[in-house]
Structures are given as C-alpha cells and as structure tokens.
Amino acid sequence: MRSLPKRSSRTASEKQLMVQAKFSLVAHFLAPIKPLVAAYFGQPAEEKSRFNLAFSYHNREAIIGTYPDFEMEYTKVIITKGELVGIQQPVVTPQPNAELKFTWVNNSGEGEAKATDTLLVVVFNPTKELFSYKEQAATRDAEAFTLALPDTWSGDAVVSWATFIAADEKNVATSIPLGLVVLQ
Secondary structure, eight states: OOOOOOOOOSOOOHHHHHHHHHHHHHHHHHGGGHHHHHHHBSOOBTTBOHHHHHHHHHHHHSEESOTTOOEEOGGGOOSOBOBSOOOEEEEEEEETTTEEEEEEEOOTTSTTOOTTOEEEEEEEETTTTEEEEETTOOBGGGOEEEEEOOGGGTTOEEEEEEEEEOTTSSOBBOOEEEEEEEOO
C-alpha cells in the first residue's frame, strides 16, 4: 500500500503555475461533457482513453491567452472525432424563446454517411459556464432540428457544435464549431 504524498513547502514556479492553470481550465471545461468525449473522441490508443486523448488535445491546441488569463478557443474545441462524413453546410439560427435552429444539407451516400445517422448538438453558454446537449436529435435526412434552451439563457451569447453519429454508434464524424450567436 502506498502512503499519501507529503505536501510540499516549496512555492510553485511560474511555469508550474502556468501548467496547473491550463490543466484546471481544460478539466473544468470538459467535465460536463465527459460522457460525450469519453464515448466519441477518436480511438483509444494503448493506455490512453478517449477522454485522455481529448484532454491532451485541448490542453495543447484549444487554449489561448497568456498566464494567468487563459481562455478556451472555441473554434478549436472538438467534442467528437472520427472518420464518418460530417455535417455539410451547417447553419445555426437563433429563434424566439431561447431556441436554436440547426439546418444542414443531407449528404447521405457520401462515404459511409447514411440517412439514419443521428445528429448530436452541443451548446455552451460562456456567461453561465453551462452546457446543453442533445443526442439523437434528428437523422441526417431530416435536414433541420430546433433545440430549446433554458429561458434564463435569453440574451446570452452561446457557442455550438454539431456532428453525426452512425445509428449503430460504431462510427462518428468530427464535430464542427458553428460559431457564436446571441439567443433571443
């Protein structure tokens, strides 16, 4: 049995504090969507889980700013990562009552894309630091889906991502960031 590590009396260096700040930012950001990332981010490699792969990617690629003012770069955030043909010509439009309408072009038949692939949409509210997501929101051939968000989000700017997952959940497309929109 191992004993607990002793608390160090040394003051952390600037570099250590920087690493800790990045680690904390990524952990805080990914925690609410861990089930999605753990299920759909790439393929596990040796001893690294999908969540660990996602954590490493975001820690390296999706942080901007200088210490201590780090932020997530939402255009570089990837929720799902895979080989399935992704969403084509996605558009997100704010609707009344804090709703978002997602539209896309049905690209069934391209590669392994099928009409039965299901849409996953993820929305992040940076002001409230909250996520909302919907799995199996619609099928690829539906070409539209409207997501109702909490009324308390009205007037807030939100960021969203969309992707498709094969009906058998064995293949997934890499998620696409859809930009920042203000809810009505």
